[in-house]
Amino acid sequence: MGKWTATAMTPLLTLSALVINFAATEPEDAANAAAGDYCTMHVYTEQIQDTLISWLTSAADATQKPAQQERLFALAAAKNAATQDGLAYTVLHQIVANRLTQQAANQHKAEKAISTALRTFARKAGESAVLAAAIEQAEVKTRTHDEQSTAGQIFTHTSGTNTKVCKAKQTSPVASTKKCADTNNKDETVRGIGTALRTAKKVNLYSSREIQGPTMEILFEALGDLSAGDNWGAAQPKTHCERHTGSKNAATGNIKGIAIQKMKISSNLKPKTITLSEATTGNGQGNSDGKPGEQHLLTDDKEIATALLAAQAAVTDNLQPLGSEAISAIATMPEAQAFHKSTTKLGQATAQASATAENIAKVLFGKTEGTVEANVVAPLKSDSNSIPTGETPITGSSDSIARGAKIDEALAYYYVKNLQKATQTIGGTKNKENGKAD
Structure with missing residues (x-):
């Protein structure tokens, strides 16, 4: 028996690598990879919401054409009552009427699930925007200092009144805008989540399970010996706290004091790609869960995943009006078979005619070939x-x-x-x- 060699195995390994690579690729992967910061995530989340809205409206719009055809066949059946054509139109009217009923049921189910997903994503988008606005001010440059008469809490190993306390206060402004220039042309790729959403297994979001508060970095400085009986207070303006003998001075000249030099706020707020099926099995809670009177401040990953999976399951292909179907195919439908059975019992069709598609088509339509559009619908547009x-x-x-x-x-x-x-x-x-x- 021959030996396996590295050369002989190379094509096999290459094929295996290709299979693994193709198996791991999903339609949503490119969009998920491109949405890596707040700006691209804004486009990403808006596209998801727009897609959910389109699912809602398409389900509603889909009833218009079948409803119009249902009225058309009802009119044709009434006009041609007690004739061969009237029987055919009656059968077609019943088929379309049943489709309308099914479409309405599908629409009702879809509306509930999709609207829940839309509301959940909208709430998540609002939360993300507020978080982003709160941390957008990277460096806090506005602060004040005030003296405090409270005792020291850290340096308490010595006696006397040498410990001085100074309070530094800052109020960081909330950013209302963020510059989001599509310099890398990622937005188009990010919007691909819209076409992939119906079958998407993974989506990007700011995971509530990994969000952490902002990190504040404070750089402060001190000058000189603060121990003495001199006054301790905030300078004018309040750029620092100082030991002074007379008037409170700006930070120039020979002073002794302490001051905050710089404060910087940073955050690790980054989007994460979650697997929907895995997120639904987590321990997170939705806004409707929890203790009475308790409201969650952040939408959990589990709620997002559950809502989107339910919306995906509720989306069905819209039922279309009759047109391209062959008459022989119509004859196989339950409505046509039921009418054939009734006409046989009433003596309007030969009892020995078996319920084959061909015989049913002959009884109900007088023919076995052609399409509904050409043989039934088209004449009603030119009469x-x-x-x-x-x-x-x-x-x-x-x-x-x-x-x-x-x-x-x-x-x-x-x-x-x-x-x-x-x-x-x-x-x-x-x-x-x-x-x-x-």
Whole structure:
């Protein structure tokens, strides 16, 4: 048996490396890698929110076309009642009506889940902005000093009144803006999270489990011997605390004192890529969890992950109106099979005709080939109608009437007309039975 050599194994190792590399690549990876600071995370989070909004609106918009087609088939079925075409339109109307019902159920489910995710991400974005604003002032340059009469707390090993206390106070301004120039052209890559969001397994966020408070760095200096019975107080202006014998001086000349030289605030606030499935199993709590009267200040990773996964699961492909489907495919649908079964029982179809797609298509549509669009929908766009419902008849193609404001009047006209025909038919049947038919 031959030996394995390094040369022989090289292609195998290369193939394995490629497989591992491809398996580890997800559609959201590029966007996650590009969103590494507050500016890119702002674009990233806004894109997620915009995508969630588009999911909401697309579900609502998707009902418009099937609803219009449902009215079209209802009109065509009523106009052609008791005919071969009328039967076909009735079947198609039922299929579209069922699709509308399913679309409404999908929409209701999606709206609840997606709106929760949208609200959660919006809250997280607000929290991140406030945190960023609080730490944006990197160096605090405005501070004041005041003397304190309290005793020392650190240097307490000596007796007497040699320990002096000085209070330095600063109020750091909150930044309301941040310069975010897309110098590296990362924004376009970051926005890729939008197209990847539906199947994303990982997202970037400022993890509540790793956020730490800002670090304050204080640099102070002292000059001379502060021990004496001289006065101790803040200089004018309050740039330092000093031991003085008369007036309080600015920090010039021969003085003895202590002063804060520089204060710097820094933070390790950085986005983290979390795996959604792992984050949902953590110990974090949502804003609705916890003790009564307790409100969480930060949105936990678990709440973000749970909301987004629920939104992803709720998004379904919108149901479309009928069009490109083959008539033979329509014949396999439950609605068509139910109508075929009923027509067979009522004697309108030969009992021996088996319920194959071909036979069902022949019974319901009079044909087995072609598409719904070409054979059913297209003729309704080019036909002509004049429906006498008032002083001015309703005119136009069936399609234009179904899209118009007078569709209900048109349907009512045909319903009444068909009812009159049915009544006359019943009356004629009774007269025949009594031997009094004309």
